[in-house]
Amino acid sequence: MSNCIRIETAAQATALFRAALPKEQREERVFVLPLDAYGKVLAKPILVSVGHQDGTAAIDAGAIFREALKVGAEEIIVAHNHPSGNPTPSKSDITVTAELKELAERLGVVFLDHIIFGAVESSGGMGFVSLSEM
Numbered sequence: 001m002s003n004c005i006r007i008e009t010a011a012q013a014t015a016l017f018r019a020a021l022p023k024e025q026r027e028e029r030v031f032v033l034p035l036d037a038y039g040k041v042l043a044k045p046i047l048v049s050v051g052h053q054d055g056t057a058a059i060d061a062g063a064i065f066r067e068a069l070k071v072g073a074e075e076i077i078v079a080h081n082h083p084s085g086n087p088t089p090s091k092s093d094i095t096v097t098a099e100l101k102e103l104a105e106r107l108g109v110v111f112l113d114h115i116i117f118g119a120v121e122s123s124g125g126m127g128f129v130s131l132s133e134m
Contacts, residue, residue: 034071
């Protein structure tokens with residue numbers, strides 16, 4: 001993917017994550033979107049974890065940063081889907097986000113957001129929740 005797409009909003013990032021998700025969302029899937037220092041996309045969203053049927057996917061910090069750094073990411077956005085359609089973050093989602101932010105800082109990577117997306121019509125028609133905007 002060329003550096004022509006610049007991510008400026010959670011909605012733009014969510015559109016890329018949705019495009020990477022299979023039509024049937026039976027499992028939770030965790031992705032990382034690697035960006036350069038100017039917010040330009042370095043690669044399509046990279047799938048880093050898949051949950052079991054109707055189960056949650058582990059948010060593996062090592063896999064997230066390993067994949068992002070492979071393509072030279074200086075900034076990242078992490079996202080996962082909630083197959084239930086409800087993108088409301090769990091306590092675990094909030095805790096993991098704080099941990100990812102801290103680890104990113106130690107690695108010199110800018111952690112821009114953790115997006116949880118569900119049904120398109122959820123969250124007042126937004127279909128996602130941006131933890132950085134909460």
